[in-house]
Amino acid sequence: xxxxxQNSPSLSVQEGRISILxxxxxxxxxxxxxxxxxxxxEGPTFLISISSIKDKNExxxxxxxxxxxxxxxxLHIVPSQPGDSAVYFCAASxxxxxxxxxxxxxxxTQLTVWP
Amino acid sequence: DVKVTQSSRYLVKRTGEKVFLECVxxxxxxxxxxxxxxxxxxxxxxxxxxxxxxxxxxxxxxGYSVSREKKERFxxxxxxxxxxxxxxxxxxxxxxxxSGEGRGETQYFGPGTRLxxx
Numbered sequence: 001x002x003x004x005x006q007n008s009p010s011l012s013v014q015e016g017r018i019s020i021l022x023x024x025x026x027x028x029x030x031x032x033x034x035x036x037x038x039x040x041x042e043g044p045t046f047l048i049s050i051s052s053i054k055d056k057n058e059x060x061x062x063x064x065x066x067x068x069x070x071x072x073x074x075l076h077i078v079p080s081q082p083g084d085s086a087v088y089f090c091a092a093s094x095x096x097x098x099x100x101x102x103x104x105x106x107x108x109t110q111l112t113v114w115p
Numbered sequence: 116d117v118k119v120t121q122s123s124r125y126l127v128k129r130t131g132e133k134v135f136l137e138c139v140x141x142x143x144x145x146x147x148x149x150x151x152x153x154x155x156x157x158x159x160x161x162x163x164x165x166x167x168x169x170x171x172x173x174x175x176x177x178g179y180s181v182s183r184e185k186k187e188r189f190x191x192x193x194x195x196x197x198x199x200x201x202x203x204x205x206x207x208x209x210x211x212x213x214s215g216e217g218r219g220e221t222q223y224f225g226p227g228t229r230l231x232x233x
Binding site: 108 | 229
């Protein structure tokens with residue numbers, strides 16, 4: 001049973017516009033959330049994270065928003081660039097719970113940024 | 116920078132062969148993980164290890180085994196390769212929850228091994 005869900009398999013955005021990638025989770029024990037970016041034939045690279053004590057974290061063009069009551073987080077990319085075209089994975093952790101530090105991943109969203 | 120390396124980028128094996136995938140990390144991380152990635156299914160956890168000689172099953176351990184004899188090295192073994200094990204295999208490591216400094220769950224991935232079983 002998927003505990004982290006990315007319901008949009010793909011997203012297409014024009015260069016310069018905002019990209020918004022969404023993620024929902026079901027496990028209320030999750031308290032740390034991450035976004036990864038993956039290009040074809042490469043391993044995922046860590047992008048940005050947020051702890052449940054915050055509702056927003058920003059790093060350059062990337063901002064992650066967390067809505068704990070809705071069990072929802074989103075990644076905003078502003079402005080979008082063609083080099084941002086990749087698969088984006090959302091992940092969550094329950095910290096010192098029984099998960100021993102494992103991450104639970106969504107199935108990913110393919111972002112395409114066109115000129 | 117954390118560096119995670121995997122022994123092969125591409126591998127072609129025959130059905131029934133025993134396959135070893137090696138992963139090495141150079142940052143003294145406690146935790147190591149093996150995933151497979153298939154189109155539409157995302158990253159699925161096969162096995163992970165939080166200490167030398169310790170292992171935990173992930174979500175899809177069937178047909179796989181692992182070995183962690185040294186802290187920096189985590190091996191994935193396909194005892195008898197089958198065509199449904201054709202996939203991209205990704206290794207990752209993380210500092211671990213006992214780090215005491217911030218969150219240690221952030222995982223760092225290797226470049227992946229694309230395995231084709233014929």
